[in-house]
Amino acid sequence: MSPELLRVQDLTVEYRGDRRHSSVTALDGVSLAISPGQTLGMVGESGSGKTTLALAILGLVRPTAGQIMFAGHDLTAAGRRARRRLGRDLQVVFQDPYSSLNPARTVSQILSEPLDVHKTLSRQQVRQRIAEMLEQVRLPADSAGQYPAEFSGGQRQRIAIARALMVSPRLVICDEPVSALDLSVQAQILNLLADIQRSLSVSFLLISHDLAVIRYLSTQVVVLYRGQVMESGPTEEICARPSHPYTRALLAAMPSPDPDLAQRNISREPGSAPPSSNEYTPGRSRGAETRHGPNQADGACGCPYSPRCPISVERCRTERPALRAVGTSAHAACHLLPDPLPWSNPGRLAAP
Numbered sequence: 001m002s003p004e005l006l007r008v009q010d011l012t013v014e015y016r017g018d019r020r021h022s023s024v025t026a027l028d029g030v031s032l033a034i035s036p037g038q039t040l041g042m043v044g045e046s047g048s049g050k051t052t053l054a055l056a057i058l059g060l061v062r063p064t065a066g067q068i069m070f071a072g073h074d075l076t077a078a079g080r081r082a083r084r085r086l087g088r089d090l091q092v093v094f095q096d097p098y099s100s101l102n103p104a105r106t107v108s109q110i111l112s113e114p115l116d117v118h119k120t121l122s123r124q125q126v127r128q129r130i131a132e133m134l135e136q137v138r139l140p141a142d143s144a145g146q147y148p149a150e151f152s153g154g155q156r157q158r159i160a161i162a163r164a165l166m167v168s169p170r171l172v173i174c175d176e177p178v179s180a181l182d183l184s185v186q187a188q189i190l191n192l193l194a195d196i197q198r199s200l201s202v203s204f205l206l207i208s209h210d211l212a213v214i215r216y217l218s219t220q221v222v223v224l225y226r227g228q229v230m231e232s233g234p235t236e237e238i239c240a241r242p243s244h245p246y247t248r249a250l251l252a253a254m255p256s257p258d259p260d261l262a263q264r265n266i267s268r269e270p271g272s273a274p275p276s277s278n279e280y281t282p283g284r285s286r287g288a289e290t291r292h293g294p295n296q297a298d299g300a301c302g303c304p305y306s307p308r309c310p311i312s313v314e315r316c317r318t319e320r321p322a323l324r325a326v327g328t329s330a331h332a333a334c335h336l337l338p339d340p341l342p343w344s345n346p347g348r349l350a351a352p
């Protein structure tokens, strides 16, 4: 059996338009893999297809082409029953903890929702499980009887995380789990996710537009631009030696670490591991924002980044570059590799 928990192979998702709107290719031949207990980060600016990938894995949008293998099963070919059974191992935490929790249900009811589907535990066991999960996300035991409106944004995201963990999933997809939260709370939630992964060995697919968030939690990263993988590989290697001009632009857009800000805003959870060298500094790097949509004609046949790339040549506009090995185990899709590139001035690459 494959050691990979999730393998997405050449995945393409097209949203079909109606008569007035043309179709949108949200994902175009995306491949990635996640091992058990690993966190894979997916980074890309707005509209790059991150949520579409999450929805395709969850079976909420139908791929146009490609395959999604999860725990040795082909999700793209799975029927309703098989998907429901596999769905237990596959949970999600969405960006907005205000809309993702039903305001009319108590925390206890919200946390038991995933168990309702599978009905394998007695009432007493469900109560026990709820208490364990509240402790896991460091919420007081009496939260169970309260309603979402009684909690702050960060506390609500803890409830959403607890709900995802109720059925002991093997993979949790976190789609922008901190971008709706105050800066000071972002670090607390990221620290919580790191602690959960250490104690439960669960895999995460962490989706964010912010490379600083990805870098804090993920050992591997996939850089997505307009539905295509620009670069992928070990996070530290890619952050230290980015090969693709778009990755360079994302790095250039990251806020530089500000120790004073970090001191003020980050309070590490009691008992959590000491900060690593890549300590998360709260700050909103929105990446290099763009107005280009995925179905924009410019660069449609070639590299999707070519209209913004400061070093593009004619070939970039006419021929799509394949992912090629760079460095020790990273891959990048750029025609101009491994030729020397003018990397000495990343600021130059940040401008669209």
Ligand SMILES: Nc1ncnc2c1ncn2[C@@H]1O[C@H](COP(=O)(O)OP(=O)(O)OP(=O)(O)O)[C@@H](O)[C@H]1O
Pocket: 015, 016, 024, 025, 026, 044, 045, 046, 047, 048, 049, 050, 051, 052, 053, 209, 293, 294
């Ligand atoms: N239901 C839909 N119908 C048509 N187009 C869609 C639909 N959902 C998303 N799209 C388009 O697909 C592309 C990818 O969208 P997606 O939401 O996956 O991006 P994203 O990376 O998650 O963006 P964000 O960071 O803003 O959440 C965008 O151009 C979006 O407009």
Ligand SMILES: [Mg+2]
Pocket: 050, 051, 052
């Ligand atoms: Mg999204």
